[in-house]
Amino acid sequence: MNGATVLIAGAAGCLLSAGATRELGRLALRWGFTDRPGGYKAHARPIPYLGGVAIMLGTVAPPLGLLGLVDDQVTAIVIAAVAVCLLGLVDDLAPLSPLTRLAVEAVAACGVVLSGVQASVTGTWLDAPLTLLWIVVVTNSFNLLDNMDGALGSVTAVTAAFLAGTAFVYGQPVAGLLLLTLAHASVGFLLFNWAPAKVFMGDAGSLFIGFVLSCTAALLITGRDTTTVVSGLLLPTFVATVDTGVVLLSRKRAGRPLLRGGRDHVSHRLCDLGLGTRLTAALLAAAAAVAGALGLTVALGWVSPLIATIAAAGPALILIDLPQRVRARPQAQPGNPPTIIHERRR
Template sequence: MALIAAVAGLGLLAFAVTSGCAGPLARVAVTWGLTDLPGGHKTHARPTPYLGGLAMALGTLTAVPAIAGDTTVTAIVAGALAVAVLGLLDDIVPQPPATRLAVETVVAGAVVLNGVCVPLTGTWLDLVLTTAWLVVITNSFNLLDNLDGTLGGVAVTGGSALAATAFLLDRPAAGVLLVVVCGSALGFLRHNWAPAKLFMGDSGSLFLGFVIASCAAVTTSMATPTGAILPVAAGLLLPTLVATVDTAVVVISRHRGGRPLLLGGLDHVAHRLRAAGLGTRLIATSLAFAAGLSGLLALAVSIGLLPAHLALLGAAALGLALAAAPPALRQTRQRRPAGPEFAAANCCAVGARSGSVSHCAASPTSNAR
């Protein structure tokens, strides 16, 4: 009972730290011009500051004293902070995709060498496959950050189920980390629920994706024997189902439409649900529910309550339901603001609403994918 109270206390502390830092960081973002401007395929109507990801990272640091004895989980935190810094740099000055992938691969490889490895083949190939999987899922979470409240809600519900799985599999440090990340994401949601006053930016989406992907690999390695393909697939895919389905939908849609993969558009699951008539808050709630449900399926598989093949069939049905929403109006070209005067005017308008701003600047970086 005391352990539950202590863990809950850490989650509440992370919530308070993130929520408390979000407002001041939003004002800093406006002052420095770290805002996402409306236009093109983006769904928000006014310039919105970044740095929500930095607030979540600060909240998560409250878990460090509790996990310091577990070198694998400590490595996950260090890796997540590294990709958060990478994302922050990308929020300030867009980085080339090759640079981002190179850094993410090095960070993921370092974490894998510290014990985050899925036992798929029992050979050195597991190191390569786990590293690749961490990079892919981290970027899938980055792509999922495309509508107010969506990624934060998915992180809270999916992360909570994964935390329960970690505790049941006797990985308390991973469980504590996930509880604290969920508390941080919930604190951020206070400012990101539609209509959003703050975006997490790449720093936040990469941070959340890396933590959840890494912890899913840890729980999978604890619950499955080497070479058990279906249990491994369930352990990896179920905790990350919503992000994985969204990425698959985007890749297929842009390939079929002959559009560049890295060009933002309205072909995400959230945009399709919006085209079907759902409101922004209902979409965020629905995707969060789907993430929580798939996370519970993963938990059931990990403790032997449900066969892996049945859980995967259920997840496939859930994924098809999400992907079956009609596509939004196709957009082949991303529109940009008319010029620097437009950007400066909008940024100044936000600054006027949020407090005194000494100077105005605008960032071309977009939170929509």
């Protein structure tokens, strides 16, 4: 794969995603397919969905157009990810039960695992179900991370870019190209999602992103030693893992269901400390960049996987507990401009 192919794919992904986001956003407004204000949501007007479909198109179309179906495992990931995107779109239109969502995600993940994508955690038959479980959990962790303007789009752009570099280092150019177009598609979407957002990605986008990142991360460490596997799974998902840990701990302490929306994410707590929406999104992206860069250094052989895992796990545990000391405001006070935050059911 030459440099021209990479450049063309990246540019095409960004332009296609940006153009599709604008047009699909207009259609969503026309059809009334919007996220309406209310409850803990801070946006003051209906915001159209379908941005996630644009991200999917910008991610999938360029690699297929330039390379076709040349890699069985990446093809399985693409097909399953598109199915998960459609699941999210249906969920955006008419909310599904958590059990239905998890069942479809598990079937999609099973297809990827059967194609040969298995994280070599134990070296036994247990690796298949463990990989399936990990894909489903991480997919939903990224879904939870879509709770503020620009947050998930920024994290995805950075994470996918570093993971693409890791893929090229590991000799997986097709996976690298898919991740590269995901990074560029996220940038194209961010043109309309950076605060104040004009379009939301919805579950169609967040589930697609989580599924692609979790599956490609598992693909890149398939057949490698245990320490490399652990670092290869933790580092690309660092921000989503920490955020999910914060939410789990917070809602367990409060006795609230995990899937019920609220302002108890890392992003909300950062805003409650006085940071603006844009700065919060930038900080989350910076954290993803540090973790992604650490993962790339492991692939290059500059840092041992064990040291990288310890370097990430320690701060992760601290970051999961520390935000519990920052109380999230239940809602914006009257007379004060609200922070631009959104979250449907999470």
